[in-house]
Amino acid sequence: MADLPARARVVIIGGGAVGCSSLYHLAKAGWTDCVLLEKNELTSGSTWHAAGNVPTFSTSWSLMNMQRYSTELYRGLAKAVDYPMNYHVTGSLRLAHTDERMREFQRAKGMGRYQGMDIEVIGADEIVKRYPFIDTHGLKGALYDPNDGDIDPAQLTQALAKGARDMGAKIVRFCPVTGVRQENDEWVVETEQGEIRCEIVVNAAGYRAAEVGKMFGRDIPMMVMSHQYILFEEIPELAAWSKEAGHKLPLLRDVDTSWYLRQEKNGMNLGPYERNCRAHWANADDPMPVDFSFQLFPDDLERLEWYLNDAVERVPILGTAGLSKVINGPIPYAPDGNPLIGPMPGVPNAFEACVFTFGIAQAGGAGKVLAEWVTQGATEWDMWSCDPRRFTAFASAPDYAVAKGKEIYGHEYAISFPRHAWPAARGRKLSPLHDRLKALGAEFGAANGWERANWYAHPGDDTSEEATQTFRREGPWQKRIREECHAVRDAAGILDLPGFSRFRLAGDGARDWLATQITGIVPKPGRIGLGYFADDKGRIVTEMSIMAIEENLFFLITAAVAELHDFEWLRSHLPQGTALTLENVTERFSCQILSGPNSRAILAEVSDADLSLPWLTHQSCQIAGRWLQLVRVSFAGEFGWELHTKVEDTAAVFDAVWAAGQKHGLKPFGMFALDSLRLEKSYRAWKQDLSTDYTVLQGGLERFVKWDKPDFRGKAALANEKQQGVKKRFVTLVVENPGECDAPYMATLWHDGKIVGETLSGGWGHRVDKSIALGMIRADLAEPGSTVEVEIFGDRFKAVVQKDEPLWDPKNERLRS
Template sequence: MAELPGQARVVIIGGGAVGVSSLYHLAKARWTDCVLLEKNELTSGSTWHAAGNVPTFSSSWSLMNMQRYSAELYRGLAEEVGYPMNYHVTGSIRLAHGKERVREFQRAKGMGRYQGMEIDIIGPDEIRSRYPFIETHELEGALYDPNDGDIDPAQLTQALAKGARDMGATIVRFCPVTAVRRERGEWVVTTEKGEIRCEKVVNAAGYRAAEVGRLFGRDVPMMVMSHQYILFDEIPELKAWSEGAGRKLPLLRDVDTSYYLRQEKYGMNLGPYEKNCRAHWATPSDEMPDDFSFQLFPDDLERLEWYLNDAVARVPILGTAGLSKVINGPIPYAPDGNPLIGPMPGVPDAFEACVFTFGIAQAGGAGKVLAEWVTEGATEWDMWSCDPRRFTSFAADRDYAVAKGMEVYGHEYAIHFPRHAWPAGRGRKLSPIHDRIAALGAQFGAYNGWERANWYAHEGDDTSEAATQTFDREGPWFARIREECHAVRDAAGILDLPGFSRFRVQGEGARDWLSSLITGAVPKPGRIGLAYFADDKGRIQTEMSVMALAEDFFFLITAAVAEQHDFEWLQNHLPADAEISIQNVTDAFSCQILTGPASRAILQEVTQADLTQPWLTHQSAQIGERWCQLVRVSFAGELGWEIHTKVEDTATIFDAVWQAGQKHGLKPFGMFALDSLRLEKGYRAWKAELSTDYTVLQGGLERFVRWDKPDFIGKTALLNEKQAGVTRRFAVLTLDAPGPCDAPYMSTLWHDGQIVGETLSGGYGHRVDKSIALGMLRSELAVPGQAIEIEIFGERFAATVHGDGPLWDPQNLRLKN
C-alpha cells in the first residue's frame, strides 16, 4: 500500500470512478506529481453499486460531448493500460410514446451527427427486429444508439488507477481526510496518516462531497437519493437467443415510463426512476453515518411495483424470471441534476468533480474536463452546464436541494421543453414588486433563484404546467408575447428585472486595470458601454456593462446567473498589490426596464432628469423623493432606460412610473418577450452566443476590440486569428417558410449536403414577423442573402442569412431617438 507523501502538486479527495479518472487525466497531461486520497477502498462509494450503463445520449451539448468522450476512451482503455475490462457495446433503444419525444430524439440525432455519432431514429418494426422480445404497443418509434452499452464500474476504476500509477501518480487508500488549511499560498491536507501539502486540491468525494466541502467553508448544493435496481435470474429464452445471435440485447430504455432494462448475463437488470422516490440523509435527524463504504439501504420494492408491471407488459419474458437481488444505494444529485466540475466557488486553488448522477457514463469526460481546469485554467468545451459557480448560496439550502433533487430524480428521463419550468423549490428570491406584477398576470420563471415574469396571462388563458410541455412555438403564451412586443414597439413596456449581478470597482488604477482585462475601450465618466472579456485564447469569457461614475470608479453589471463566475474572474485577475476594491453589491439594488417610443414622455411626468441625454449615458435622478440611476440603454432595441434603484425604493418608483404610464399605453412585458426583441436586434446572450466555444472575432464582436491598446488578455491570440483568417462567424438567419417550431440551441446548419454550422438561439420575432435563429456559420457563408438549411427536429427548413446585423431598426434610429 502506498505511503502518504509529504508534498504533491494536486491532491484529489475521493477514489470513485470520477476521482480516479481525474488522476489519470492529470497524469496524461504530465502532471504526475499528484496524489489521490480515499477514505476506504477504491469504488467504495456510489461506484461499487453503480449499474454501469454508458449512454452517449443527452439533450445537453456539453454533456453529450463528455459522454461521447467517455465511450470512446473506454473502448480502448483496457489495451492502453493493460488491464482487462468487461465493456459491452450493445447499442441501445430509447422508446418514444409520442410526437414530442420523437422530436427530442430528432434533435439528439442531429447533435450526435454533428459530434460524429451514428445515432438514428427507427420505427416499431425495426425496434422488434433489434429486440425480438418487445411488445410495440403505443410506440411512435425509438432512438437507436449503436455506441451505448455497459461496463463493470470496479474494473473501469481499477483500469484508470493502473494507468495513473503507471504514469507516476500515487493513490493512498484507507486515508480519510479530516481537515484542510491554507498556509503560505498552499493547501495543507490533514489525514489520519499525516499531512500532505499541495498547490491544488480537488473534491471528488461523490455523495460525501458536502462533508468534504465543509472543510473548505463551502456549502455544496446537493442531496442524496436512494436509487434501486433489480437483478433477475437467468431466462432460458434470452439465453437461447443471445447464444444464437452471439451478442447481448440492446439496452432498452422506456423513458416515457421512466426505467431502463438491460441484459445482465442471461438475466435482466431493471432500473426505474420512480416519481414516488426517497431522499436519504435529508434531515438533521437522518444524518449520513461516518462510514457507509460498500453498504446499501434496505430494499423498498413497493416503490417500484408499478414500473415492474409496466416493464413486464413491454417485455413479457421478464415476468417469467425470478428476482435475484435488489441493489438500493446512495447517488448524489445537484438541484439541476448535472454534476459539479470546475473551480470551487470562493476558494482559491480548489476544484470540484463531484455530485455525479451518471458517474460511470461521465467519468471519462469528467476527468478530461477537470484536468483541463487544473492544468490550463480553462476547458476545451464550454462546460457552464456543470460549472459549480452556476449556483449561488440559496441553492445550498438543505430544503431547496432536497426538493429539487427529488424532482429531478422523479423526472430523470423527462423532456426539457423551452417554455416549461419545474415547480419545486420556487419563490426563493422575490422582487419587491412581486405581488404587484403577479396581480397583473405574471407567469414566473426562476433566474438564479430570482422570480421574474416570463409572460403575462389574461383571464381564461391556460397557465397549467401541462400546457407548456411542447416544442411548438404557439401555446397560450404566443399571443400574449406578441401583444407585449407590440406594446414595446408602439407605446411602452416595463419589465421588472431583479437579480442583475453588479460589482462596485474603485480605487487608483481601476481604469487601467479594467482596460487590460477587456478587448475594447473603458467608457468615460457619465457613459456606459459593453465590455467583452477574453481568455488567453481569445475566447469569450463574459460580457459586462461598464458604467463609469468617475475616472477610477465603476459599476459592472452582468447576468444574474453569472454572479459567481464574473466576480471570481475579476478577483482572480486583480494584482496582489493593487489599490483597487471589488465589492459584490448585487443584493442591494434592483432594476426595471422602461422601453418604447413613449418611455421619454412617461419619465417626464415623474422626474426632473435631463431626458435628452444621448444613448449610452447614465445619470443620477429622483423619481418622487427616491434616488435612482437612469441608464440610457435598451436590450429591447427601442428608446428606453434601465431604472436602477435601491431594493427598498423599487416599489415606490415602480408605482410612480406605472401610474404615469397608463395614459401612454404602458404595458408589462416579460422575459420571453425580451428574448424575442433581442433576437430581432441580433443581441448576444450569456452562455448561448457568449461562450468559450467561440472567440471574440467569431462572435462578430470586432467592433468591441481596440487593436491600438498596448495589451489586453487574448490580444495575441486574436491578432493571430485575424491574420490567419476567421473560419467561423456569427450570423442572423430567418426561416423562409417556418414549421411549427423555432430552432432550438445546437440545431444543425446545412449547405449543399454538408454541415456548416450550428444555431445558438432561436425564437419568433414579432416586430419582423419571422422565425429567427442566431448561429455560428462557416465564414464564407455568413454573408447577407446566402441560402442555408436549418435542421429543426429532423426536418430541414430553408433559411436566409442576414449577416451579423439587426433585422429590426438596423441603423439603431429608434434606440438613439
C-alpha cells in the same frame, strides 16, 4: 498500501471512478506529482454499486461531448493501461410514446451526428427487429444509439487507477481526510495518516462531497437519493436468442414511463426512476453515517411496483423471471441533475469533481475536463452546464437541494421544453414587485433563484404546467408575447428584472486595469458600454455592461446566473497587492426596463432627470422622492431606459412610473417577450450565444476590439486568428416557411449536404413576423443572402443569412431618438 507522501502538486479526495479518472488525466497531462486519497478502498462509494450504463445521449451539447469522450476512452482503455475490463457496447433503444419525444430524439440525433456519432431515429416496426422481445403498443418510435452499452464500474476504476500509477501518480487508500487548512499559499490536507501539503486540492468525494466541502467553508448544493435496480434470474428464451445472435440485447429505456432494462448475462437488470422517490441523510433525524463504504439501504420494492408492472407489459419475458437481487444505494444529485466540475466557488486553488448522478458514463470526460481546469485554467469545451459557480448560496439550503433533487430524480428522463419551468422549491428570491406582477397575470420563471415574469396571462388563458410541455411555437403564451412586444414597439412596456449581477470596482488605476481586461474601450464617466472579456486564446469568457461613474469608479453589470463566475474572473485577475477594491453589490440593487416610444413622456411626468441625454449615457435622478440611476440603454432594442434602484426603493419607483404610464399605453412585458425583442436586434445572450466555444472574432464582436491598445487579454491570439482568417462567423438567419417550431440551441446547419454550422438561439420575432436564428457558420457562407438549411427536430428548412445589422431598426434610429 502506499505511504502518505509529505507533499504533492495536486491532492484528489475521493477514489471512485471520477477521482481516478481525474488522477489519470492529470498524469496524462504531465502532472504526475499528484496524489489521490481514499477513505476506504477504491470504488467504496457510489461506484461499487453503480449499474455501469454508458450512454452518450444528452440534449446538452457539453454533456454529450463529455459522455461521447468517455465511450471513446473506454473502448481503448484496457489495452492502453494493460488491465482487463468488461465493456459491452450493445447499443441502446430509447422508446417514444409522443410526438414531442420524437422531436427530442431528432434533436439529439442532429447533435450526435455533428459530434461524429451515427445516432438513428427509427419507427416502431424497426424496434422489433432490434429487440424481438418487445411489445410496441403505444409507441411512436425510438432513438437508437450504437455507442451505448455497459461497463464494470470496479474494473473501470481500477484500470484508470493503474494507468495513473504507471505514469507516476500515487494512490493512498484507507486514508480518511479529516480537515484542510492553508499555510503560506499552499494547502495542508489533514488525514488520519498525517498531513500532506499541496498547491491544489480536488473534492471528488461523491456523495460525501458536502462533508468535504465544509472543510473548505463551502456549502455544496447537493443531496443524496436512494436509487434501486432489480436483478433477475436467467431467462431461457433470452439465453437462447443471445447465443444464436452472438451478442446481448440493446439496452432498453422507456423514458416516458421512466425505467431502463438491460440484459445482465442471460437475465435482466431493471432500473426505475420513480416519482415516489426517497432522499437519504437529508436532515438531523437522518444523519449520514461516519462510514457507509460498500453498504446499501434496505430494499423498498413497493415504490417500484408500478414500474415493474409497466416493464413486464413492455417486455413480457421479464414476467417469467425470478427476482435475483435488489441493489438500493446512494447516488448524489445537484439541484439541476448535472455534476459539479470546475473551480470551487470562493476558494482559490481548489476544484470540485463531484455530485455525479451518472458517474460511470461521465467519468472519462469528467477527468479530462477537471485536468484541463487544473493544468490550463480553462477547458476545451464550454462546460458551464457543470460549473460549480452556476449555483449561488440559496441553492445550498437543504430543503431546496432535497426538493429539487427529488424532482429531477422523479423526472430523470423528462424532456427539457423551452417554455416549461419546474415547480419545486420556487419563490426563493422575490422582487419587491412580485405581488404586483402576480396581480397583473405574471407567469414566473427563475434565474439564479430570482422569480421573473416570463409572460402575462389574461383571464381564461391556460397556465397549466402541461400546456408548456411542448416544443411548438404556439401556445397560450404566444398571443400574449406578441401583444407585449407590440406594446413596447408602439407605446411603452415595463419589465421587472431583479437579480442583475453587479460589482463595484474602484481605486486609483481601476480604468487602466480594466482596459487590460476587456477587448475594447472603457467608457468615460457618465457613459456606459459593453465590455467583452476574452481568455488567453481569444475565446469569449463573458460580457459586462461597464457603467463609469467617475474616472476610477465603475459598476460592472452582468447576467444573474453569471454572479459567481464573473466576480471570480474579475477577482482572480486583480494584480497582487492591488489597492483596487472589488465588491459584489448584487443584493443591494434591482432593475426595471422601461422601453418604447412613449417612455420619455412617462418619465417626464415623474422624474427630475435630463431626458435629452443621448443613448449610452446614465445619470442619477429621483422618482417619487427615491434615488435611482437612469441608464439610456435597452436590451429590448427600442427607445428607453433601465431604472436601477436600491431594492427598498424599487416598489415606490415602479408605482409612480406605472401610474403615470397608464394614459401612455404602458403595459408589463416579460422575459419571453424580451427574448423575442433581442433576437430581432441580434443581441447575444450569455452562455447561449456568448461562450468559450467561440472566439471574440467568431462571435462577430470585432467592433468591440480596440487593436491599437498596448495590450489586453487574448490580443495575441485574436491578432493571429485575424491574420490566419476566421473560420466560423456569427450570423443572423431568417428561416423561410418555418414549421411548428423555431430553431433550438445547437440545431445543425447544412449546405450542399454537409454540416456547416449550428444555431445558438432561435425564436419568433413579433415585430418582423419571422422565425429568427442566431448561429455560427462556416466563414465563406457568412455573406448576406447565402442560403443554408437549418435542421429543426429532424426537418430541414431553408434559412437566409442576413446583413451584418439587426433585422429591426438596423441603423438604431429608434434607439437613438
